[in-house]
Amino acid sequence: MALVGRAALIVTLVLLAYAALAGGYAALRGRRRLAESARNALLAGFATTLIASVVLVAAFVRRDFWFAYVAQHSSRQLPLPYTLAGFWSGQAGSLLLWLLVLTGMSSAAVLLNRRLVADVLPWTVPVLASIACFFALVPVVVSSPFATQPAPPNGAGMNVSLQNPYMLAHPPLLYLGYVGLTIPFAFGVAALLSGRTDERWLVASRRWTLASWTFLGVAILLGAKWAYETIGWGGYYAWDPVENAALMPWLASTAFLHSVMVQEKKAMLRVWNVVLVTLAFCLSLFGTFLTRSGVINSVHSFSQSSIGGWFLGFIAIVAAASTALILARLPLLRSRSRLESLASREAAFLYNNLLLVAFALTILWGVAFPLLSQALRGQAMTVGPPYYNFFLRVFGLPLLLLMAVGPLIAWRRASLRSLARSLAWPLLAGLAAGLLLLAGGAGSSPPGLVAYTFSVVVLGAIVLEFVRGTRARKALGAASWPGAFASLVARNRRRYGGYVSHAAVVLLAIGVVGSSAYSASAAARLQPGQTLSVGAYTLRYLGATLHPGRNHDELRAQLAVFRDGKPAGVVAAGKNHYHVEAFFSNAVAIRTDWRRAEDLFVIGDEFHRDGSVDLKLVVNPLVDLIWIAGIVFLLGSLIAMWPDAREQRRLARRTLELEAVAHA
Amino acid sequence: MEPLALTLTAMIAAAAVVAVALPFLRRPHQREQRTPHAQPPQLELLEQRDRTLAALAELEFDHRTGKIADGDYQRLLGPLRREAAEALRLVQVGDRQAVEPKRAAAARRRAAAPVAAKEPR
Numbered sequence: 192m193a194l195v196g197r198a199a200l201i202v203t204l205v206l207l208a209y210a211a212l213a214g215g216y217a218a219l220r221g222r223r224r225l226a227e228s229a230r231n232a233l234l235a236g237f238a239t240t241l242i243a244s245v246v247l248v249a250a251f252v253r254r255d256f257w258f259a260y261v262a263q264h265s266s267r268q269l270p271l272p273y274t275l276a277g278f279w280s281g282q283a284g285s286l287l288l289w290l291l292v293l294t295g296m297s298s299a300a301v302l303l304n305r306r307l308v309a310d311v312l313p314w315t316v317p318v319l320a321s322i323a324c325f326f327a328l329v330p331v332v333v334s335s336p337f338a339t340q341p342a343p344p345n346g347a348g349m350n351v352s353l354q355n356p357y358m359l360a361h362p363p364l365l366y367l368g369y370v371g372l373t374i375p376f377a378f379g380v381a382a383l384l385s386g387r388t389d390e391r392w393l394v395a396s397r398r399w400t401l402a403s404w405t406f407l408g409v410a411i412l413l414g415a416k417w418a419y420e421t422i423g424w425g426g427y428y429a430w431d432p433v434e435n436a437a438l439m440p441w442l443a444s445t446a447f448l449h450s451v452m453v454q455e456k457k458a459m460l461r462v463w464n465v466v467l468v469t470l471a472f473c474l475s476l477f478g479t480f481l482t483r484s485g486v487i488n489s490v491h492s493f494s495q496s497s498i499g500g501w502f503l504g505f506i507a508i509v510a511a512a513s514t515a516l517i518l519a520r521l522p523l524l525r526s527r528s529r530l531e532s533l534a535s536r537e538a539a540f541l542y543n544n545l546l547l548v549a550f551a552l553t554i555l556w557g558v559a560f561p562l563l564s565q566a567l568r569g570q571a572m573t574v575g576p577p578y579y580n581f582f583l584r585v586f587g588l589p590l591l592l593l594m595a596v597g598p599l600i601a602w603r604r605a606s607l608r609s610l611a612r613s614l615a616w617p618l619l620a621g622l623a624a625g626l627l628l629l630a631g632g633a634g635s636s637p638p639g640l641v642a643y644t645f646s647v648v649v650l651g652a653i654v655l656e657f658v659r660g661t662r663a664r665k666a667l668g669a670a671s672w673p674g675a676f677a678s679l680v681a682r683n684r685r686r687y688g689g690y691v692s693h694a695a696v697v698l699l700a701i702g703v704v705g706s707s708a709y710s711a712s713a714a715a716r717l718q719p720g721q722t723l724s725v726g727a728y729t730l731r732y733l734g735a736t737l738h739p740g741r742n743h744d745e746l747r748a749q750l751a752v753f754r755d756g757k758p759a760g761v762v763a764a765g766k767n768h769y770h771v772e773a774f775f776s777n778a779v780a781i782r783t784d785w786r787r788a789e790d791l792f793v794i795g796d797e798f799h800r801d802g803s804v805d806l807k808l809v810v811n812p813l814v815d816l817i818w819i820a821g822i823v824f825l826l827g828s829l830i831a832m833w834p835d836a837r838e839q840r841r842l843a844r845r846t847l848e849l850e851a852v853a854h855a
Numbered sequence: 856m857e858p859l860a861l862t863l864t865a866m867i868a869a870a871a872v873v874a875v876a877l878p879f880l881r882r883p884h885q886r887e888q889r890t891p892h893a894q895p896p897q898l899e900l901l902e903q904r905d906r907t908l909a910a911l912a913e914l915e916f917d918h919r920t921g922k923i924a925d926g927d928y929q930r931l932l933g934p935l936r937r938e939a940a941e942a943l944r945l946v947q948v949g950d951r952q953a954v955e956p957k958r959a960a961a962a963r964r965r966a967a968a969p970v971a972a973k974e975p976r
Contacts, residue, residue: 194857198864202871209875227878235874239867389898456910458903527903601923602910603931609924659920666919845901852897852950 193258196246196337199239203290204327206236207320214317218384226313230301233320236327237294244291247284247336251277256342260284266346266771268742273354279362280353282483282498283336288363289479290326292370296399297323300374304395307842311392314381322373325505333498348771354742357417364410365437369475371403372440375447376472379465380513383520390455394842396468397451398832404444405828411437412821423777425712425792425809427817428703430579432558436478439558442551443471446544452685453537456602458527462517463544465524469513474551476506481558532604539597543590550586554579584638591645591700594693595652598686617651639708646697653690653697660687680830688831695824698816705788705813714807716799725808728791729753732806733761735798743769745778748795748804752782764795764806783815790814900949904942911935 214229216222247260251274256262264277264284279288297319301312308315330336352358375396382392414434419427428434447467453460484499517524530538557574564572599613625644633640660679661672669675680687713725717732724730733749747763764780780793789812796805914935918928 192857192860194860195863195867199867202867206871206875224878228875231874231877232871235871238874239871242867390902456906456913458906599922601917601927601931602913603935604927606924606927609922609927612924613922656920659922663916663919841905845898845905848901849895849897853895 192246192250192255193337193339196243196250197335199243199246200287200327200331200335200337203236203239203243203294204324204331206232206239207294207324207327210236210320211317211324214313214320218313218317221313223313226316229320230312230316233294233301233316233323234298236320236323237291237298240287240291240294240327243337244278244287247287248275248278251275254346256344256346257339258336259338259340260336262340262343262346264346264349266348268771269346269349269354270742272356272359273349276353276359276362277349279366280349281336283330283334283338285362285366285483286326286330286334286498287336289366289370290323290330292363292366293319293323293326293373296367296370296374297377300377300395300399304378306846308378308381308387308391308395311378311381311385311387311395314384315377318377318380318384319373322377322509325501329498329501333501345771348769351743351767351769351772351774351776352421354769354776355417355421357413357420361410361413361417364406364413368403368405368407368410368437369440369478371399371406372444372468372471372475374399374403375468376513379468380516383465383516383523386520386523388461388520388523391842393451393454393464394838397448400444400447400451400468400471401828401832404441404448405825405832407437407441407444408824408828409821411441412817412824416818419814420779420781421777423779423794425710425794425807425811427706427814430557430576432561433478433482435554435558435579436474436481439551439554440471440474440478442547442554443467443474446547446551447471449540449547450544453540457537459530459537460541460544461524461526462521465517467544467548469510469517470548470551473506473510473513474555476502476509477555480506534600534605534607534610536597536600536602536605539593539600543593543597546586546590546593550582550590553582553586587700588638588641588645591642591649591697594696595645595649598656598690598693599652613655614648614652616655617648620651621645621648623647633709636704636708639704642700642704646700649693649697653694656690657687682837684833684835685831688827688829688833691827691830692824693827695820695827698820698823702813702816702820705816706790706811709812710809712807712809714796714805716803716805718801718803723806723808725791726810727755728759728808728810729756730762730793730806730808732804735765735802735804736763742771743767746795746798747778748798748806750780750793750806752791754784762791762793764793765798765804766795785815788813788815897946897949900942900946904939904946907935907939907942911939 210229210232213225213232217225217229247258249255250258250261251265252271254261254265254267254274260281260283261277264280265274269277278284300319301316304315305312378392378396378399382388411434414437415427418429418434444467447464450460450464450467454464480499480502484502530541532538557578561571561573564570595617596610596614599617600610621644624647625640628634628640628643633643657676657679661676664675664679664682665672669678711726713723715721715723717723719732719734722729722731730750730752733751736747736749738745738747745765745767747765750762750764752759752762760782762780762782765778766775767778768775777794779795782791782793783789784791789810792809792811794807794809796807798804914923914928914931917923918925923931
């Protein structure tokens with residue numbers, strides 16, 4: 192069956208090459224039937240990639256070690272869910288998954304937007320096909336998942352870090368996020384190539400950007416949760432290059448989701464928006480390069496390979512071609528209006544964009560610095576968390592404050608008196624919260640205190656917006672208060688969905704600040720019966736246990752927990768030993784106290800022959816708000832993503848009006 | 856080589872060829888049209904109209920919610936109304952400019968038709 196998989200991939204490559212070349216020619220010469228043929232080739236490319244993927248999944252399910260890739264990434268002992276995850280645990284499978292998602296999303300984008308951007312689609316198809324062509328070329332030529340070998344009796348197993356439930360969801364979601372950013376880029380490039388730079392490409396791009404942004408955001412949080420539970424150092428985000436690789440395109444798309452509103456409302460920032468979709472796409476390619484090339488040491492980088500050069504070349508071509516195209520089309524992208532005041536909603540969006548992009552580029556510099564220093568000086572120099580934490584404060588705190596100001600400031604022009612009046616209640620709430628926290632001892636971390644104060648101001652502004660809006664809807668004739676609230680959100684889902692997402696960012700900020708600025712830790716080597724204390728917790732080491740398993744053995748330190756001297760259960764922390772992989776991994780214990788909003792994090796670091804264990808305890812206040820923020824973020828995204836019937840009616844009416852004029 | 860794998864491979868390739876050739880196999884309903892390269896000028900005017908009307912509605916709502924003070928509201932309302940009126944006027948002018956040459960051409964064709972019929976073969 193490897194032959195079928197290999198052949199399906201080759202057919203995919205041929206189809207996509209045809210879609211790129213024939214589609215480009217059809218768009219250039221206005222040949223409609225050739226354009227339809229190219230579109231069909233793109234859709235067929237998805238079908239053949241799906242066939243190749245099914246062949247690989249079937250090989251994993253059958254544990255067919257005749258496939259070298261299956262033998263390298265699974266074993267007979269591996270539980271079925273992780274066996275299926277073997278599909279994306281190596282490089283060749285990851286690239287196939289990338290191709291599957293890309294051709295699937297491209298097909299969906301072409302079919303779903305066939306009416307909205309009918310005259311831009313002939314250009315969109317070759318752009319999407321050209322990108323997909325690259326991703327088909329790599330698994331066909333460089334790294335095939337269908338290479339065969341004499342079947343060994345057992346596989347080599349899977350990287351033990353990946354044997355975690357979060358890793359079943361994290362990589363596919365991350366890919367959906369990364370790959371999804373191809374669609375807005377393709378629409379942007381197609382709009383420039385076709386000369387149709389009106390609002391429609393923006394509407395089509397915005398939806399896909401929002402979806403990709405949501406996938407990326409959830410994937411980053413799932414990755415953080417995985418790191419928290421699996422890596423076992425008590426943290427969840429270490430500014431690792433691969434973690435940063437996902438954060439950069441997320442920041443760029445966050446900027447786009449804000450600046451797109453300025454173009455829609457004011458016909459401004461037209462060049463900037465095309466630059467942002469290009470930047471987000473290039474950063475997503477760079478992220479893939481970092482993850483898959485193995486050029487940077489990372490806990491998340493699971494491969495060493497030779498595809499780095501291919502990716503760098505492709506990124507360079509995309510960046511150069513996009514820049515040339517934007518420069519060539521500058522006359523089409525001139526702004527229709529200008530900034531009227533520095534105190535206006537559009538100005539606030541502009542500040543927000545500058546901060547977000549500056550932060551993304553600062554991270555990019557930090558990530559690229561070891562590569563550059565290696566290339567220039569022959570020695571890789573890395574920048575650590577202090578660099579990133581410094582810039583997180585420099586850019587993050589003003590961004591937090593802008594989240595409070597932005598929603599309350601008017602479009603076009605706002606007098607300072609009017610702005611001060613709008614912000615009065617949120618500012619008072621923030622000030623009161625700051626003073627209370629100061630009295631409660633939160634002054635030990637001044638950035639933390641400022642972040643908390645700003646967070647309360649933002650939450651106050653969000654609540655105020657919902658209250659004022661609901662009151663206005665009620666005054667406009669809504670039958671009840673819940674009806675007024677529902678009508679408020681339904682009439683402007685993007686705005687109020689956005690506010691819910693802002694609330695998620697505030698929860699995230701509170702969680703991050705709480706768990707990093709106010710955490711406490713202790714470490715010691717304990718004999719059975721001895722105790723170790725941290726904060727209000729005391730743990731007594733009861734002894735070690737060993738539970739043999741089919742896939743791995745579990746070695747645990749059993750610890751009785753006391754909080755404020757009262758018994759609070761038993762936790763077990765230690766190590767897992769994986770048989771096939773011959774590898775130890777951490778198995779931390781996390782005791783969540785929802786009432787006090789804190790985690791007790793226990794690491795059983797090393798077990799000694801004399802029965803003692805090296806133990807590390809961390810108390811992480813408010814860390815669980817980070818995971819709750821993920822749920823709120825998803826809710827906000829879903830509200831904002833929900834189709835807006837009024838916008839669809841407006842665009843349909845505009846099309847009808849144009850057709851009426853054309854046929855008059 | 857497995858015969859089943861070879862058969863499946865051939866079927867995949869054949870299906871791909873059919874999918875790509877399908878638009879050429881269908882009898883075209885109409886003469887193959889070329890996609891126009893230029894953006895219709897009315898589109899920009901319609902966008903401007905919709906944008907200004909949406910801005911007016913938003914200003915009204917923001918004023919109701921208390922986000923915009925009375926003074927600011929009055930200051931912004933006038934120019935925005937003028938902008939909306941101008942956008943509506945431009946749309947009407949644009950429509951006329953787009954339609955009139957077509958009507959004139961149609962009228963010329965109608966006027967020329969009887970003459971052509973009378974011309975000797």
